[in-house]
Amino acid sequence: MLQYVIAGLALGGIYAIASAGLVITYVSSGILNFAFGALAYFVARFYYFLHTQHGWGILPSAVVAIGLCAPAIGIVLYGILFRFMRLSSPLIKVVATVGLLVAVPSLATLIFGNQAIQAAPGLAPEPVRVFHVIGVPVTLDQVIVYCCVVATVIIGAAVLRYTDVGLKVRAMVDSPAMTGLSGTNPGAVSVGVWAVSIFFAGLAGVLAAPTIGLDPINFTILVAAAFAAVIAAKLRSLPIAVSVGLLMGIVTSLIQRYLPSDSNWTTEIVDAIPFMVIAVVLLYNLVRRGSFGDAERVGGPLDRAIVPQGESRLAGSTASALDAGSIGLLGRYAGPALLMVVATVLPLIVQGFWVGLFAQAFAYGIIFLSWTLVVGEGGMLWLCQITFAGVGALTASQLAVNHGWPVLAAIVVGGLVALPMGLIVGFLSIRLGDLYVALVTLTFGLLMENLVFTQNIFVNQGLGVNMNRPTFAGSDLAFTYLSLAAFAVVALFIVNLRRSTTGLALNAVRWSEPAAKTTGISVVQMKVLVAGLAALVAGIGGGFLAAAQTSAQPGNFATFAGIVWLAVLVTVGVRSNVAALVAGIAFVMMPSLAQAYLPTWTANIPPVLFGLGAIGVAKFPDGTLAQQGQAFRRFLQSRIDRRPAPLAVAMAGDGPTGTIPTGPSTPPAPPSPRVTQDVSP
Amino acid sequence: MTPTSPETVSPTAPGRPTGDVAGVPVLAAREVSVRFGGLRALSDVSIEVAPASIVGLVGPNGAGKTTLFGVLSGLLRPSSGRVSLRGEDVTEASPQLRARKGLARTFQQPELFMGLTVREHLVLAHRVRFARRRLLTDMFNPRALFGSKASEDERVDALLELLDLTRVAHAPVAALPLGTSRLVEVGRALAGQPDVILLDEPLSGLDLRASENLTEVFRRVVANPDHQVSLLMVEHDVAAVLALSSTIFVLDFGELIAQGTPEHIRNDPAVRAAYLGEEPPVSRTGTDLAFNGTDAS
Numbered sequence: 001m002l003q004y005v006i007a008g009l010a011l012g013g014i015y016a017i018a019s020a021g022l023v024i025t026y027v028s029s030g031i032l033n034f035a036f037g038a039l040a041y042f043v044a045r046f047y048y049f050l051h052t053q054h055g056w057g058i059l060p061s062a063v064v065a066i067g068l069c070a071p072a073i074g075i076v077l078y079g080i081l082f083r084f085m086r087l088s089s090p091l092i093k094v095v096a097t098v099g100l101l102v103a104v105p106s107l108a109t110l111i112f113g114n115q116a117i118q119a120a121p122g123l124a125p126e127p128v129r130v131f132h133v134i135g136v137p138v139t140l141d142q143v144i145v146y147c148c149v150v151a152t153v154i155i156g157a158a159v160l161r162y163t164d165v166g167l168k169v170r171a172m173v174d175s176p177a178m179t180g181l182s183g184t185n186p187g188a189v190s191v192g193v194w195a196v197s198i199f200f201a202g203l204a205g206v207l208a209a210p211t212i213g214l215d216p217i218n219f220t221i222l223v224a225a226a227f228a229a230v231i232a233a234k235l236r237s238l239p240i241a242v243s244v245g246l247l248m249g250i251v252t253s254l255i256q257r258y259l260p261s262d263s264n265w266t267t268e269i270v271d272a273i274p275f276m277v278i279a280v281v282l283l284y285n286l287v288r289r290g291s292f293g294d295a296e297r298v299g300g301p302l303d304r305a306i307v308p309q310g311e312s313r314l315a316g317s318t319a320s321a322l323d324a325g326s327i328g329l330l331g332r333y334a335g336p337a338l339l340m341v342v343a344t345v346l347p348l349i350v351q352g353f354w355v356g357l358f359a360q361a362f363a364y365g366i367i368f369l370s371w372t373l374v375v376g377e378g379g380m381l382w383l384c385q386i387t388f389a390g391v392g393a394l395t396a397s398q399l400a401v402n403h404g405w406p407v408l409a410a411i412v413v414g415g416l417v418a419l420p421m422g423l424i425v426g427f428l429s430i431r432l433g434d435l436y437v438a439l440v441t442l443t444f445g446l447l448m449e450n451l452v453f454t455q456n457i458f459v460n461q462g463l464g465v466n467m468n469r470p471t472f473a474g475s476d477l478a479f480t481y482l483s484l485a486a487f488a489v490v491a492l493f494i495v496n497l498r499r500s501t502t503g504l505a506l507n508a509v510r511w512s513e514p515a516a517k518t519t520g521i522s523v524v525q526m527k528v529l530v531a532g533l534a535a536l537v538a539g540i541g542g543g544f545l546a547a548a549q550t551s552a553q554p555g556n557f558a559t560f561a562g563i564v565w566l567a568v569l570v571t572v573g574v575r576s577n578v579a580a581l582v583a584g585i586a587f588v589m590m591p592s593l594a595q596a597y598l599p600t601w602t603a604n605i606p607p608v609l610f611g612l613g614a615i616g617v618a619k620f621p622d623g624t625l626a627q628q629g630q631a632f633r634r635f636l637q638s639r640i641d642r643r644p645a646p647l648a649v650a651m652a653g654d655g656p657t658g659t660i661p662t663g664p665s666t667p668p669a670p671p672s673p674r675v676t677q678d679v680s681p
Numbered sequence: 682m683t684p685t686s687p688e689t690v691s692p693t694a695p696g697r698p699t700g701d702v703a704g705v706p707v708l709a710a711r712e713v714s715v716r717f718g719g720l721r722a723l724s725d726v727s728i729e730v731a732p733a734s735i736v737g738l739v740g741p742n743g744a745g746k747t748t749l750f751g752v753l754s755g756l757l758r759p760s761s762g763r764v765s766l767r768g769e770d771v772t773e774a775s776p777q778l779r780a781r782k783g784l785a786r787t788f789q790q791p792e793l794f795m796g797l798t799v800r801e802h803l804v805l806a807h808r809v810r811f812a813r814r815r816l817l818t819d820m821f822n823p824r825a826l827f828g829s830k831a832s833e834d835e836r837v838d839a840l841l842e843l844l845d846l847t848r849v850a851h852a853p854v855a856a857l858p859l860g861t862s863r864l865v866e867v868g869r870a871l872a873g874q875p876d877v878i879l880l881d882e883p884l885s886g887l888d889l890r891a892s893e894n895l896t897e898v899f900r901r902v903v904a905n906p907d908h909q910v911s912l913l914m915v916e917h918d919v920a921a922v923l924a925l926s927s928t929i930f931v932l933d934f935g936e937l938i939a940q941g942t943p944e945h946i947r948n949d950p951a952v953r954a955a956y957l958g959e960e961p962p963v964s965r966t967g968t969d970l971a972f973n974g975t976d977a978s
Contacts, residue, residue: 493820500819501812504805507796515792518754519869520780520809521816529817 003136004253010142012249013149014208015274018226019233019241020152021200026235028172028193031082031093032435035100037223039198040205041216042108043070047206048120048214049112062123062206070202071195078194083187085618086176090435091381095570095617098383102567103611105216106604114604120209128210145207152200153242160238169193217560224446225274227439232281235435248274264454272450275443282440286428335629336578340488343581347480355476357588359548362483365584366541368569369490369577374534376575377498378527379510380430381438384445385538386562388418390554391448392539394458397465397552407470411543415536422535426528445559453554464553467546483544490537491577506530564607571613573623705768707732707911708753708784708877713762715748715935722748723935725762730877733909735899737922737943740932741955746915747789749932750879753913754786755779767876781810783876785869787883789915791862793854799865800850803837806872837872843898844868859886867895871902871910880914884921892918896925923947931955 018036025033033039047065050056056064077100085093122128124140131138160166168189171179176186205219212218228248233241252273259266347358367389374382392414399410429440452458458465473482497503508516509526516523546552568587573579590606613623620627706729715723723745730736740746751757753764755776763772766782774782785806794802808815811833841847844864849857854865863883870878880899884892902910916922922929923943931939931946933955939946946952 496823497820500822501805501808501815502817502820504794504797504801505809505816508794508805511794511796512792514756514776515788515794515866515869517756517776518780518784518786519806520777520813520873522775522777526816 001254001257002134004257005250006133006136006138006142008250008253009246010145010249011211011252012246013145014204014211014222015226015229015248016149016242016245017152017200017207018204018223019229019245020156020238021197021204022223022226022230023233023236023238023241024193024200025197026230028169029082029086029190030090031085031097032090032230032235032438033197034094034097034438035104036097036197036201036226037220038101038104038216039070039073040201040208040223041214041219042073042104042205043198043202044120044205044209044219045108045112045214047202048117048209051121053112058121058123058125066199066202066206070198074194074196074198075191077198078191081615081618082194083190088618091379091438092618092621094381094435094438095566096615098563099567099570099611099614099617101220101611102564102614103608106607106611108216109604110601110608114601117214120214122210123206141207141210148203148207149242149246156238165189165192217558220560221271221446224442227442228274228277228281231278231436231439244277248277268450268454272447275447275450278439278443279447282428282432282436286432335633339578339581343484343585344481347477354592355480356548357592358585359476359480359483360545361585361588362480362487362581363541363544363548363584364565364587365487365581366483366490366544367538368541368565368580368583369487369494370534370538370541371566371569371574372494372577372580373497373530373537375570377494377503377506377510378530378534379506380434380527380531382441382531382534383438383563383566384425384441384448384559385534386557386559386565387445387448388422388535388538389542389545389562390453390557391418391421392542393467393546393552393557394453394465394542394554395539396543397467397546398457400468401466407468407547411540411547414543415539418539418542419532419536422538423528423532426531427524430524430527430531442559445562449554449557449559453557458552458554464551464555467550467552469547469550479548483548486540486544487581490540491580494577502526502529564610567607567610567614570617570623571610573627573629574617575622576629578629579623706730706765707767708913709765710749710753711763711765713749713752713759713764715745715752715757716760721935723752723759726932726935726937727762728913728930728937728940730911730913731928732876732911733903734928735903735912735914735926737926737929738913738915738932739917739919739922739929739946743934744932744955745935746932747881748935750786750881750915754784754879780873780875781813783874784879785871785873785875785877786879787863787866787870787881789881791859791866793857793862793865795853795855798851798853799846799857799868800837800841802854802865802869803840803872804833806869807833807837810873840868840871843871843901845894860888860891863887864891864895867898874908875910877911877913880912880916882916883914884916884918892921896921899925 018040022033022036025031025036043065046069047061050064051058051061081096082093085096122141123144129140131140131143158166160169168179168184169192171182171184172186172189172193179189180186204222208219208222212222225248226245229241229244232244252270255273256266256270259269343358343362347355350358367385370385370388371382374380374385392411394414395417396407396410396414399405399413400407405413425441425444426437429437432440469479470482473479497506505516505521505526508519508521509523513523516526542557545556549556565587569580569583572583572586591603594602594606617623622630708730710726710728712725712727713723714721714725726745726749728736728738728749738746738749748757752759752762755771755774755778759772763770765771766779766784769782771779771782771784794805797805838847841850844867846861846864846868849861854862857865863886867878867880867883870880883895883899887895899912899914903912914922914926923946926943929939929941929943929946930937931949931952933951938951938955939949941949
């Protein structure tokens with residue numbers, strides 16, 4: 001028993017250090033850093049680069065990688081990115097870190113090379129010494145982990161409690177605005193916090209590398225597991241996060257003692273333990289309190305008072321709302337119509353292999369439309385749309401191939417199987433708050449990936465399950481047009497939804513939940529509705545993708561691949577149907593074009609670009625390319641139609657309250673800066 | 682502006698009892714307390730809003746007015762105490778359920794839906810109350826593609842006219858200044874034909890003319906014999922509150938320190954102390970400033 005506890009403390013220690021870094025970043029900046037694992041990987045890879053590839057000693061490698069490089073990354077990230085996001089909504093911040101999560105591993109490969117790494121060293125010299133503590137073998141690597149955890153707890157607590165710096169950090173946690181007014185530079189404190197946070201990431205990365213290997217996906221899974229401790233700590237309590245991290249490690253180790261070591265189920269259950277912890281914690285809070293209360297709130301009343309309403313929401317900004325109001329029918333529909341024509345013609349121009357790629361691109365477009373629904377219309381960040389696509393694909397292939405169903409019926413039923421999953425996950429998570437929706441959906445995706453997609457009925461010895469195409473669309477070209485038609489149907493449905501009462505209500509929920517509620521709209525009902533619809537669309541898209549690829553492979557629907565998909569869509573634009581189509585084409589064609597016409601090393605450039613594009617959502621909530629499209633539409637509109645916009649007509653006379661700001665080309669100050677808000681309790 | 686008669690915007694709202702029950706307040710809070718950790722934001726506060734009345738709620742900054750509005754509208758759960766709407770206990774009811782039962786509110790800083798136009802705000806509020814099913818069924822209706830021919834047009838247009846918002850009806854609200862945004866919030870609240878509206882500083886940010894117009898709208902809406910609406914108004918413009926309200930409640934440090942008619946409140950020593958400090962005013966001019974001026978905070 002003791003042996004398992006000691007072994008578990010090593011894994012738990014890594015969870016604890018990672019969760020400490022996540023909590024520190026969140027409480028001091030309001031950013032839940034989804035890229036923590038990717039950054040941990042980057043530092044660990046740099047350590048390997050110095051120590052193994054270039055023969056540096058352990059100490060200098062550790063000092064340079066963990067002591068210098070990691071804090072420097074934190075400082076740079078704060079300087080070029082996060083300091084501009086202080087007033088952004090939590091979801092915008094999460095998407096920016098998702099962009100980093102996508103970009104950083106590929107960036108590491110570009111910098112350090114893509115050589116295969118069999119075993120990664122830790123901080124202990126090779127061969128690693130083994131001690132015997134009351135008869136239990138303990139490696140020097142494990143001892144170092146224990147020491148790091150103890151040092152983290154003691155030094156962290158002492159600094160926070162007894163030093164001037166700690167006082168400033170605690171003041172920042174309570175209210176950055178008040179801290180600034182008291183003469184402390186919040187920016188300087190934030191720089192320090194980010195440096196410490198990424199230092200923790202680097203430390204956790206180097207400590208974890210000998211156990212989990214130098215694989216970026218494993219690192220992100222490790223940090224996703226650390227999210228369990230962070231959620232148990234309600235994103236804020238450092239002692240609870242560290243304690244739960246340690247406990248999870250011990251429990252994981254103990255469970256391994258009682259499960260058969262030669263069973264696949266053992267591996268699957270052990271991998272799923274952190275996510276089960278998340279599920280239990282969420283359900284407990286949901287049943288006990290109905291919500292996590294104001295856990296997502298960062299800062300004090302003054303900080304909330306100075307946030308202008310709706311300036312930086314996910315999938316929308318005041319400027320884009322103005323833009324939408326100023327564009328006429330021609331400006332609004334000319335671009336999409338032109339793009340549909342291009343999408344229709346292109347498969348006729350290209351040949352062979354490339355035609356089949358277009359079928360896949362349009363199928364991806366359908367899946368991306370599910371994010372257009374749930375993010376663009378629902379204002380929520382769902383990280384498991386790929387899981388719903390997988391459910392649709394695997395169900396459709398089972399029905400079509402093993403049960404002889406007509407292919408289209410199988411695809412629709414695949415979507416219908418995903419629909420209740422979306423409704424249930426939505427119902428359980430939405431009332432907890434936006435950040436928890438992101439965390440829960442990530443957890444759900446990983447659970448499905450570990451427990452369901454690994455079943456042999458789907459894996460089929462690694463071959464997957466074949467998927468037919470409808471007999472009337474058996475050729476690549478015919479199926480390409482069938483996919484495009486399906487995309488058009490879903491896109492038209494979304495257009496209709498936006499213009500309907502449902503769309504008005506969703507818009508209301510997206511922009512102001514308190515006002516929506518007091519107008520009589522059930523926020524949970526509307527969000528669950530759009531989540532279910534999005535799951536349905538993703539499931540159908542997954543079915544089409546499987547048919548386009550002529551097989552349903554569970555490995556194609558890994559949760560982290562879905563995060564890359566999201567980054568692609570966010571880069572192009574998450575509120576536009578056309579953007580989903582462009583994103584689908586870009587996602588499929590860019591790697592293939594690079595593979596066909598460019599050197600091999602360039603394969604890592606598209607992920608970096610998509611990651612950087614997702615980071616750009618901080619500046620352009622509608623997506624970078626969508627922003628350019630809006631500018632083009634405004635130009636087109638100004639050339640074709642010189643009539644003044646409705647607002648301009650309204651402004652021509654005396655308004656009821658005097659001067660009205662100028663038109664959309666000069667976005668006015670937000671109508672409700674909360675500078676005069678009563679900050680009384 | 683020539684305000685349209687509110688009679689044109691007053692159908693029978695669903696979920697409302699037919700006829701008033703004599704003596705039953707349209708909205709009441711009984712011994713409501715709210716604690717935030719160790720801080721007691723409200724202590725055993727009881728207020729009542731009579732049918733077809735304008736009731737003022739005043740107090741210095743930090744008095745607990747916004748907290749009380751949060752409790753009344755359901756956005757905040759009280760630590761203790763009850764809230765009733767037309768005699769029905771709604772303490773445990775969600776904000777949306779209270780809205781469906783006839784409670785509407787505006788916000789201290791207007792909470793508008795940035796992607797919608799002014800008119801769409803009113804249309805949405807109207808449909809939520811009178812055509813609720815459309816929230817779920819409209820997306821499957823292909824006619825939504827070709828624009829709306831809504832039957833509520835007449836009522837919505839009348840409200841727009843009443844609030845002098847017709848000229849900006851199709852403008853995105855993101856472009857509107859603060860004063861107009863307040864009018865849109867009032868319009869959205871009225872569009873649902875509520876029994877009682879909580880108005881959180883409705884006059885702040887309005888110029889004199891707009892303020893007078895809105896005050897007149899409030900009077901007309903309350904006086905409408907076909908559909909009587911009550912208003913509970915938090916307002917720092919004490920002069921306006923004294924002029925408009927039939928009853929006024931005064932909060933200070935989370936406690937109800939006075940209630941009564943404007944005349945009673947004007948002469949209440951506790952109210953004077955709350956606004957001017959414990960020391961009695963040295964000169965009469967100072968007193969007049971507090972109660973005849975525009976902002977007593």
